[in-house]
Amino acid sequence: MFDALEEFMATMNSEKLKIAKAVEARQERFWKISHAIWSYAELGFEEVKSSTLLANTLEEAGFKVERGVAWMPTAFGATWSQGTGKPVIGFLGEYDALPMLSQKGGSPIKEPVVPGAPGHGCSHNTMCTMQALAVISLKEIMQEKGLNGTLKVFGSPAEELLASRPYMVRAGLFKDVDVVLDCHGDSTFKVAYGMEGTAMYSFIVAFQGKTSHAGSFPWMGRSAVDAVELMHAGTERMREHLPVTQRTHWVTTEGGETPNVIPDRASTWYYVRDLDENVESNFRWVLDCAQGAALMTQTTYELKVIAAVHQRFGNKALAELVFNNIQAVGKVEYTEEEEAYAKALQKEAGFPVEGMDYPMQLTSPDTEPLRGGSSDVGDVTLVAPTVSMRFPVRVPGSPSHHWTVVSTGVTSIAHKGITAGAKVAAFSAFDLLTTPEGLAKIRAEFEELARKRPYKTFLPEGAHPPLQVYSRLMERYRGAMEKFYLQPL
Numbered sequence: 001m002f003d004a005l006e007e008f009m010a011t012m013n014s015e016k017l018k019i020a021k022a023v024e025a026r027q028e029r030f031w032k033i034s035h036a037i038w039s040y041a042e043l044g045f046e047e048v049k050s051s052t053l054l055a056n057t058l059e060e061a062g063f064k065v066e067r068g069v070a071w072m073p074t075a076f077g078a079t080w081s082q083g084t085g086k087p088v089i090g091f092l093g094e095y096d097a098l099p100m101l102s103q104k105g106g107s108p109i110k111e112p113v114v115p116g117a118p119g120h121g122c123s124h125n126t127m128c129t130m131q132a133l134a135v136i137s138l139k140e141i142m143q144e145k146g147l148n149g150t151l152k153v154f155g156s157p158a159e160e161l162l163a164s165r166p167y168m169v170r171a172g173l174f175k176d177v178d179v180v181l182d183c184h185g186d187s188t189f190k191v192a193y194g195m196e197g198t199a200m201y202s203f204i205v206a207f208q209g210k211t212s213h214a215g216s217f218p219w220m221g222r223s224a225v226d227a228v229e230l231m232h233a234g235t236e237r238m239r240e241h242l243p244v245t246q247r248t249h250w251v252t253t254e255g256g257e258t259p260n261v262i263p264d265r266a267s268t269w270y271y272v273r274d275l276d277e278n279v280e281s282n283f284r285w286v287l288d289c290a291q292g293a294a295l296m297t298q299t300t301y302e303l304k305v306i307a308a309v310h311q312r313f314g315n316k317a318l319a320e321l322v323f324n325n326i327q328a329v330g331k332v333e334y335t336e337e338e339e340a341y342a343k344a345l346q347k348e349a350g351f352p353v354e355g356m357d358y359p360m361q362l363t364s365p366d367t368e369p370l371r372g373g374s375s376d377v378g379d380v381t382l383v384a385p386t387v388s389m390r391f392p393v394r395v396p397g398s399p400s401h402h403w404t405v406v407s408t409g410v411t412s413i414a415h416k417g418i419t420a421g422a423k424v425a426a427f428s429a430f431d432l433l434t435t436p437e438g439l440a441k442i443r444a445e446f447e448e449l450a451r452k453r454p455y456k457t458f459l460p461e462g463a464h465p466p467l468q469v470y471s472r473l474m475e476r477y478r479g480a481m482e483k484f485y486l487q488p489l
């Protein structure tokens, strides 16, 4: 004899079994979509093919797609609604690649497909793909059951530039969204709540000087490279006096062409990271260093802000709900070949040779130290209750932005991770659609956070998405990469 709770649980489990089957029934198509996006390896705001493929796939499945949302041509929103349309569940999905990480798929040694070209070193080929698999499968069950609700996928470009979500928030895209499920490919199966990562300003300072013959007429020139070097020297000293939570780093993006022409142009790209409460003053101090360098060298400078994002604040009640579903889906099983590939890769890369052994965890600031990385999902966590589920598509030991992640991105290890992740995302959304008291608890926790940390963008007034940052770099490699494109069907 079932009591009411057991009966309810049994019904839930049989529904979830159906969702799992719906995911498995279409998984192979989505593995291929992931392969195609992996092979396009398009950098931030250059994801024309990747975003089109994902938007078309959702459109064909009955979602209403709006392309080019929030002033970004490669961003999209895909919505499907039934009945009252409430609650509204948002899904974030990324698809941008990284410079310099071209790598052959499934190879346990470092060998680029096109030397110097971009590659998917952060598993983003699997992420919007996984969310699309989840929502399309869940839609089938919602239709069968006549469930009320709205599923909304936010196709999010340029995460590696941290440049899309603050503009999506600014465009009001999350206004009616009750809860957001974010995701990231990883070598674990986990979810976190509480304060995560660092807030960040990303910006380019371009100095303008005067050219001249460096040997014959140096007094007629003013070196923009000197200005960049002095700015770096200044911020190097500044770093010593910042809170221990800061991370400040830079690369010179323009640094002259030849020693005998005094360079009239030089640029440096900074990331300034810290807690939400410190990051603005650190940013202003770096600008003081730029101004000081310009004064010392009699040059001028221009500032271009690429991105400005908050820390992440994951919702605990939502994380617990997602973690229950991670446990329900359970650990992925691997074949001997997969274990052998994982160990060969680990050996080659100098990681501990432990095979596909990874943890399933619910983490918080009490269990994990604050990490230095940043994500533009931070802004979303302050306007809607949000968590990021990490799903296993990498070999344990592989750090983000590494050739080993690119290698694994098209293997059966990644396939299994996409399927497992999609099940967790769809199960979690199903729980949110069918248990109003669970959603109410999540919302109440969020209202408390919103009271404590009312959202205010870090973006300067009048900032625009930096759509051209990677245009030239992408153009340089796209032709050579085309020969190796994988077909999505």
Ligand SMILES: [Zn+2]
Residues within 6 Å of the ligand: 122, 123, 124, 159, 184, 400
């Ligand atoms: Zn990433």
